[in-house]
Amino acid sequence: MLTYTGCRARQARLLATMERERWDLFVTTNYRTVYWITGVLAPAEIPIYFALTSHGHTSLISSVKPGEGAPVNDYFALPTYSLERNITDLAHDAARLLRFFPPGTRYGVEGNFSCTHGTRCQALAAVQRLRRHKDEDEIDEIRASLRLCAAAYRRARAILAPGLTELDVYLAMHEAMVQEAGTPVDLKGDFACGQRSLTAGGPPTRRRLEVGDLYPLDIFPATALYSGDTCRTFCVGEPRDEQWKAFETVRYAQRLAEQIIRPGIAARDLDRAVREYLDPTFFHHTGHGIGHHGHEAPRLTPGSDDLIELGDVFTLEPGTYQAALGGGLRLENNYVLGPHGLENLFDFPMEL
Secondary structure, eight states: OHHHHHHHHHHHHHHHHHHHHHOOOEEEOOOHHHHHOOOOOOTSSSEEEEEEESSSSSSEEEEEEOOOSSOOOOOEEEEEESSSSSSHHHHHHHHHHOOOOOOOSSEEEEESOOSSEEEEEEEEHHHHHHHSSSSHHHHHHHHHHHHHHHHHHHHHHHHHTTTOHHHHHHHHHHHHHHHTTOOOOBOOOOOOOOGGGGGOOOOOOOOOOOOOOOEEEEEOOOOSSOOOEEEEEESSSSSSSSHHHHHHHHHHHHHHHHOOOOTOOOOOHHHHHHHHHHHTOOSSSSSSOOOOSEEEEESSSSTTOOOOEEEEEEEEEEEEEEGGGEEEOOOOOEEEETTTTTSSSOOOOOOO
């Protein structure tokens, strides 16, 4: 989970933004942002409000009570179940608790919050900017997700055989993740095998694996809200020479990107260098930022306006998609660009 120290540091950076933007009050109804700044992880479907005054006072309306020592000054409980009354409109109940917000002339607002007085300022861009560079406790959560990815790939590699279905492989990977995490895990990703993987991804089907199929497994689990995002491609049976050659080509493209990347380089230039090396079947992005969402800045695409910055956490995922190879072949690692250079956060072996 996120740490008190990390949350306080993020609150301090938000306060600096508030001073620059001349906001008297910051309010968010985004449960992801609330977790980022308080460490309180609430269900996505339940209303939540967090407020930070320009004096540093924090208030939270949530169905989840902050833990001992959480960086929250005032907590207002939002009941979701009661024997005394029917609870049918949580948004209305939450709004009734908003009276504690102090008067302010300028509100920085992220999400659905109506100001009854003063000036409402859109805070989404500022929050996205603040959340781009991850603190160490955030990176630790991504590492925790990557440990689940490694457990899933170990299981897939051990059982992969002709006759199994995509669903069989998915269930085995999911079980390995749950065992590793010690708690239920939501496993999402791409589980299309063989020719189906040339243009499709998404959930597994009852399609059976055949000898010579390439199986790109792109997964992004998260026990909290931070997910790693990785891909390994395995061959069903012994790989052919042309599959090994394609594997080495994609691996070199990834190394090429690793060598080029540096603070200040345009994301589109990095994407172009990888795209020029690979064949025309490479149809998707070269990579993207990761963190609270699956795709964040920097976005490594031909049309991106992003520049690579110190502190970015991102993926590199080149690939090739040729019918003659028996399916798609994609390799994906996760990185942080720190003061001492590029660090690969996922050291699971590259195997075909």
